[in-house]
Amino acid sequence: MSDLFEDGPLVSNAPEFSVSELSGAVKKVIEGEFGLVRVRGEVGRVSRPASGHLYFALKDDRASLDAVSWKGQVAKMQTRPEEGMEVIATGRMTTFPGQSKYQLIVEDVAPAGAGALMAMLEKRKAALGAEGLFDPARKQPIPYLPQVIGVVTSPSGAVIRDILHRLRDRFARHVLIWPVAVQGQACAAEVAAAIRGFNAIEPGGAIPRPDLIIVARGGGSLEDLWGFNEEIVVRAVAASRIPLISAVGHETDTTLIDYAADLRAPTPTAAAELAVPVRLDLVAALEALGARQARGLAQGISLRGQRLRDLARALPRLESLLAQPNQRYDAASLRLAGALSMAATRKRAGFAATAARLRPAALLTLIAHKGERMQTQADRLSAAQRRRLERHADRAANLSNRLAPALLRLIADAARKTAEGRTALAQLDARLQTAPAQRYDRLRQRLDALDRIRSTLGYAETLKRGYAVVRGDGHVVTSKAAAEAAVSLEIEFADGRLGYAKPVVKRSKSEGPDQGSLF
Structure with a gap:
């Protein structure tokens, strides 16, 4: 009776499928149930590879x-589906076993109206x-040649490399990069914060304030670019x-930031081209203006020289201009001799009158x-000299009274510094005595460590793990052909070497080549 109640292994009657069989069964069910369907939804993530096939997503x-x-x-x-369109797609459902997913094979697409995202965007x-x-009235003009350019973009993408490369080719400028996420939930907040951050930089500070801001990102789907349609970004711009x-x-992509910006560029590379002019073009234009200026100056000088010559021909002759002045000069020179005689007579009369008033008594009074x-002035000078000598004497006495204590302080300071110097010298001497021994110990420890590394990395340690070195005719052999060609072989083990010389075997011409034997 005990055998009737013994527990045995449970055997399930459910059939077993392989992965391929189960995937094939699911494929048959889906294709059988949904042979031809019409699906309404919004187009997203459109992809057109080089093969010519069209991959996209339908969503609600x-x-x-x-x-x-x-x-x-x-x-x-x-009608080809474009991102953001709401369409009615006709096709058949199938599965893709390689990735364990289902998909719709679309045969025809008809527009059904604007998508939800496009409606929200509008x-x-x-x-x-x-x-x-x-x-447009609130848009600011773009500076012709900004000194500092602020770029708001991802630091790891190709966009920033394209912008920097184009700026370097056209006119190198100082660039400040504010790294942000250019898609995802954090995109809008980071882009708006970057724009406000650039505007918050004070002019003349440690970080230069940008004269121009470029907000850049590469192409993508409507969902990828949605962060630049957010209200917070538009208001910050x-x-x-x-x-x-x-x-x-890209050029066909349009976001709300394009309408709020002062200028829209079709691509990030085009933004760099709009930001700065071409330096070589400016140099060429400047040289052309310089040449025009030189030609204008030369032409102006030539015209003025011709005008001067024309005016010179209209002037009267030099003789006619000097005739009347020469006549006046001759008349004045004739009157000069009489005028000099009359002036001398008047001066002599005035001198006689003055000499008559000059008496010896007046001279003596003046001398006294x-x-x-x-x-009086000599007495005042002597008194001033005495007072000055007294002040100098008092000052010298004060200095002599202060000299002795100062000299004692100097001597005490010199003695103290000498004692400190002797102490420092003794300490340096003690360190000098111990330094060679310490350096010798460090060098010896380093040498021991290097010797241990050499022993560890040497081939002798490898031999101890069961390996051997084969030498043929004194050289290391690494192939069978080289071992067969060698006359003598030597095998080195961890505990010694084993030598072997091949015997020379004479054979007739009819015999085949002797292959020899290692042992």
């Missing part, structure tokens, strides 16, 4: 369906436009006091007065 607010249209079907389509564009954020160029996406005045 809750789900997304991958779709593919082969090259021949794409050529027959009246509504937001109309609301912001009504506030005047897109008004409109509030920027620094002129701003929008270079988001001058002598008294000189004596």
Whole structure:
């Protein structure tokens, strides 16, 4: 009876499938149930590879369906799907076992109206436009040659390399890069913060304030570029006091930041071209203007020289101009002799009158007065000299009284510095005595470490792990052909070497070549 209640292994009657069998069964079910379907949805993530096939996605607010249209079907389509369109796609459902997913093979596409994202974009564009954020009157002029350019983009993409390369080719400028995420949820907040950050830089500070801002990103789908349609970014661009160029996406891509920016560039590379002129063109234009200036100066000088010669011919002759002045000069020279005689007579009469008033007593009185005045000044000078000598004597006495204590202080300072110097010298001597021994110990430890490394990395350690070195005729042998060609072989093991010399075997011509034997 005990055998009736013994537990045995449970055997399931469910059939077993291989992965391929199960995938094939799912494929048959889906293709059988959905042979021909019409699906309405918004187009997203359109991809056109070089093969000519068309890959895109159909989506609504809750789900997304991958779709593919082969090259021949794409050529027959009246309307090709574009991102953001709402379409009705006709095709058949199938599976792709290699990636364990299902997809729609689209045979025809018909437009069904604007997509939800496009409708939202148009509504937001109309609301912001009504506030005047897109008004052309508020756009600022782009500086002709900015000294500093601020770039808001991803630091790891090809966009920043293209911008820097084009700026370097046209006219190298100082560039400040503000790294941001150019897609995803963090894109809008980071781009708006970067624009406000550039505007917050004070002129003349440690970080130069940009004269121009470029907001750049490469092309992508409507979802990838959606961050540049956010209201926070549009308002930051409109509030920027620094002129701003929008270079988001390719030429066919349009975002709301393009309407709010002071200038829109079709590509990031074109933004760099719009930001700065070509330096070589400016140099050529400057040289042309210099040449025109030189030619204008030469022509002006020539015209003025001709004008001067024409005016010179209209002037009267030199003799006629000097005739009357010469006549007046001759008349004046004739009157000069009489005038000199009359002037000398008048001066002599005035001198005689003055000499008559000059008496010896007046001279003596004047001399006495001058002598008294000189004596007064001499007395004042002597008194001043005595006072000055007394002040100098007092100052010398004060200095002599202060000299002895100062000399004692100097001697004490010199003794103290000498004692400190002896102490420092003793310490240096002690360090000098111990330094060679310490350096010798460090060098010996380093040499021991290098010797241990040499022993570890040497081939002798490898031999201890069961390897051997084969030498033929004194050289290391690394192939069978070289070992067969060698006359003598030597095998080195970890505990010694084993030598072997091949025997010379004479054989007849009819015999084949002797291959020899290692042992």
